[in-house]
Amino acid sequence: MTSYLLLLAPSANRVYAEQAPALAAAELRLLCPEVTAVAPVQVAGVDYLALEAPEQPALGTMSSRFALFRREGDLLAPVPVHVPDVLDDDLVSIPKYPGKTNEQLTRLLLNVTLAAVDRAPGPRRVLDPMCGRGTTLTTALTLGHDATGVEQDEKALDATAAFLKTYLRRKRLKHRADVTPVRRDGRKVGRRLDVEVTPAERTQTLSILSGDGRRSAELLGKRKFDAVVTDAPYGVVHGGHTGEGRERSPEALLREALPVWAGQLVGGGALGIAFNTLTLPRATLAAITRDAGLDVRDDGPWLDLAHRVDASIHRDVLVATRPT
Numbered sequence: 001m002t003s004y005l006l007l008l009a010p011s012a013n014r015v016y017a018e019q020a021p022a023l024a025a026a027e028l029r030l031l032c033p034e035v036t037a038v039a040p041v042q043v044a045g046v047d048y049l050a051l052e053a054p055e056q057p058a059l060g061t062m063s064s065r066f067a068l069f070r071r072e073g074d075l076l077a078p079v080p081v082h083v084p085d086v087l088d089d090d091l092v093s094i095p096k097y098p099g100k101t102n103e104q105l106t107r108l109l110l111n112v113t114l115a116a117v118d119r120a121p122g123p124r125r126v127l128d129p130m131c132g133r134g135t136t137l138t139t140a141l142t143l144g145h146d147a148t149g150v151e152q153d154e155k156a157l158d159a160t161a162a163f164l165k166t167y168l169r170r171k172r173l174k175h176r177a178d179v180t181p182v183r184r185d186g187r188k189v190g191r192r193l194d195v196e197v198t199p200a201e202r203t204q205t206l207s208i209l210s211g212d213g214r215r216s217a218e219l220l221g222k223r224k225f226d227a228v229v230t231d232a233p234y235g236v237v238h239g240g241h242t243g244e245g246r247e248r249s250p251e252a253l254l255r256e257a258l259p260v261w262a263g264q265l266v267g268g269g270a271l272g273i274a275f276n277t278l279t280l281p282r283a284t285l286a287a288i289t290r291d292a293g294l295d296v297r298d299d300g301p302w303l304d305l306a307h308r309v310d311a312s313i314h315r316d317v318l319v320a321t322r323p324t
């Protein structure tokens with residue numbers, strides 16, 4: 001066993017306040033099960049996460065990783081970490097707008113959901129059925145996966161299309177990006193953005209369809225996904241629409257949506273939802289998820305992902321899998 005110290009990105013402390021080390025510890029245990037003795041420590045007044053591992057842990061995707069050191073007595077030896085990202089992180093960080101999901105939380109949510117997928121390794125097909133301006137989708141692309149989103153707000157689709165076209169051109173990446181109408185029975189029912197980009201060996205895709213995430217199976221047809229990953233409306237500023245205006249709790253929305261999303265997962269696929277426990281208790285969401293036929297991960301580090309955001313948002317992450 002080798003002892004390591006992991007320095008967390010300073011930005012993680014701004015996102016999660018004092019909870020950054022606890023959240024990082026949970027993410028680390030889920031991503032690298034071979035790692036043991038994970039514990040927050042202070043060395044010379046600086047916070048680290050101490051850990052032990054049989055060989056160098058693969059921390060490159062971890063959302064709050066900053067620098068890794070091997071511990072040799074009182075000395076710390078820097079250890080290079082291989083980061084497998086195929087696109088620069090400014091793809092995710094440049095867009096700024098109200099209601100954007102925090103970038104680190106998005107990466108954590110995607111990481112822990114993909115860690116639960118029980119399929120042969122390889123690029124994943126990720127669906128965010130309430131994708132906003134696509135933080136989940138661009139994060140998935142950065143990690144080498146394909147991404148599909150549904151969003152009810154057409155302005156979000158336009159903003160994402162404009163940003164991606166400019167970004168990919170400016171970065172001189174080989175790509176194609178088109179917005180086209182979606183027609184059914186000769187009638188226009190919405191629009192879609194389709195992007196193809198080849199940042200590494202593989203051509204990756206990102207699509208967004210305008211429409212109701214509760215009807216994503218109708219919008220996307222028979223396509224199945226390895227992961228459904230979404231940051232649900234918090235019932236605070238960005239309330240879920242149910243046709244009757246804003247509702248305080250997204251419970252009704254998720255009760256309708258979850259059976260649809262569960263049906264879009266392949267066997268062994270995983271669902272990950274970030275939600276506000278002040279408007280939707282974890283036990284309620286877990287029950288709705290089980291009713292949709294999924295197995296909720298409800299033990300060990302899976303229960304250590306809750307954190308306070310502000311006075312009106314206490315966020316948690318729930319992950320569940322579709323039986324194979």
Ligand SMILES: C[S@@+](CC[C@H](N)C(=O)[O-])C[C@H]1O[C@@H](n2cnc3c(N)ncnc32)[C@H](O)[C@@H]1O
Binds near residue numbers: 151156
């Ligand atoms: C918390 S925000 C997610 C933001 C997104 N992750 C981002 O960073 O841009 C929730 C999103 O769900 C969308 N939404 C709410 N109800 C929806 C529905 N029934 N169908 C599709 N989108 C919906 C909202 O418009 C909002 O963009």
